[in-house]
Amino acid sequence: MLEIECPWCGPRDQDEFSYGGEAHIVRPLSPENLNDREWGDYLFFRDNKKGQHAEQWCHAAGCRRWFNVIRDTVSYRIVSVYRSGDSSSGESP
Amino acid sequence: MSVTQSPLIEVLQPISAPGVGGGIEFQMREIPFRTHLNLRGDPNDSQFMNCASSLLGVELPLAPNSVTENSEWRVCWLGPDEWLLLGLTAQDVLAEFRNQFLRFHSAVVELSGGQTIIRIGGHAWRDVLASACPLDLHPRAFKPRQCAQTVFAHTNVLLISVSDEGGCEVIAVDLVVRRSFADHLGRWLIDAATECGFEFGLPIE
Ligand SMILES: [Zn+2]
Numbered sequence: 001m002l003e004i005e006c007p008w009c010g011p012r013d014q015d016e017f018s019y020g021g022e023a024h025i026v027r028p029l030s031p032e033n034l035n036d037r038e039w040g041d042y043l044f045f046r047d048n049k050k051g052q053h054a055e056q057w058c059h060a061a062g063c064r065r066w067f068n069v070i071r072d073t074v075s076y077r078i079v080s081v082y083r084s085g086d087s088s089s090g091e092s093p
Numbered sequence: 094m095s096v097t098q099s100p101l102i103e104v105l106q107p108i109s110a111p112g113v114g115g116g117i118e119f120q121m122r123e124i125p126f127r128t129h130l131n132l133r134g135d136p137n138d139s140q141f142m143n144c145a146s147s148l149l150g151v152e153l154p155l156a157p158n159s160v161t162e163n164s165e166w167r168v169c170w171l172g173p174d175e176w177l178l179l180g181l182t183a184q185d186v187l188a189e190f191r192n193q194f195l196r197f198h199s200a201v202v203e204l205s206g207g208q209t210i211i212r213i214g215g216h217a218w219r220d221v222l223a224s225a226c227p228l229d230l231h232p233r234a235f236k237p238r239q240c241a242q243t244v245f246a247h248t249n250v251l252l253i254s255v256s257d258e259g260g261c262e263v264i265a266v267d268l269v270v271r272r273s274f275a276d277h278l279g280r281w282l283i284d285a286a287t288e289c290g291f292e293f294g295l296p297i298e
Pocket residue numbers: 006007008009010059062063064065
C-alpha cells in the first residue's frame with residue numbers, strides 16, 4: 001500500500017485514490033491533421049518508464065481533486081506531488 | 094401519505110450490550126433529518142464569499158478539512174471550491190440560498206434526503222472506527238474543528254470531529270453517510286463494537 005500526499009488533504013492511504021495514468025500528455029492541437037498511427041499514439045500508447053514517472057492521481061474518496069505525482073516505478077517511492085497546472089518543482093509555470 | 098423515515102430505523106433501535114470485559118465503551122446514535130446542502134463556488138470571488146458568510150452567519154472555511162460553525166450552521170470544507178452546509182436545525186432555506194448564490198458562478202444542491210449522520214462516541218470510538226478506516230485518527234492528526242472525507246467499511250464517509258465544551262479534545266465523531274449505505278455502515282459498527290460493549294440510540298455527551 002502506498003501513502004500518497006494529497007496536495008490539499010495531506011498524507012492519505014492509497015485506498016482513497018484512483019489512478020489516472022501518465023501525466024502531461026498534451027492533446028494534439030489539430031487532430032484532423034493526424035494520421036491513424038499518430039492519433040493512436042496519442043490515445044493509447046504510453047512510455048512505461050523504468051524510474052521516475054509523472055502520473056495523475058485523483059483523491060477520489062477525499063476532496064475529489066486531480067493532481068500529479070512523480071513516482072519511481074522501480075522502488076515505488078513517491079518523489080514529489082504537485083497540483084494540476086503547477087510544475088514538478090512546485091512552482092506555477 | 095408519505096412518511097419521513099430514517100434509513101437506520103431497523104438498525105439503531107435503543108439497545109445496549111456489555112463487551113467482553115463487561116463494560117460499555119462505545120455509543121452510537123443517529124442525527125436524522127437535518128439540512129444538508131452542497132455548495133460550490135469560487136473562493137477567490139470576494140462577493141461570493143461575503144454572500145455566503147452573510148447568509149450563514151459564519152465564514153466558509155478555506156483551510157483543507159476544517160470546519161466553521163455557529164448555532165445554526167456547521168460548514169465543512171470538502172474541496173478548494175466545495176463545502177457541505179449542515180443545518181443544526183431543520184431549515185427550509187434552499188429557495189433563498191439559490192436566489193442569493195446563483196448571482197455568482199456557483200451551485201447549491203439539496204442533499205438532505207440523500208444522506209444522514211451517525212454520531213459515535215465513548216472511550217473506544219477510535220478503535221471501532223479504525224477497524225475499517227485508513228485515516229490517521231490519533232489526536233495529533235484528527236483534531237477539533239476538523240473534518241475528513243475518507244472510506245469506512247468500503248463506504249465513502251465524511252468524518253466531522255465533535256469536541257468537548259472547551260473545544261480542546263475530540264470526544265465523538267459524526268459520520269455523514271449516503272442514505273443507501275447507512276444500514277450497511279450501522280451494521281458494520283455494531284459488529285465492530287461487540288467486543289468493547291455498545292449502547293445505541295441514547296444521546297452522547
Ligand atoms: Zn484531497
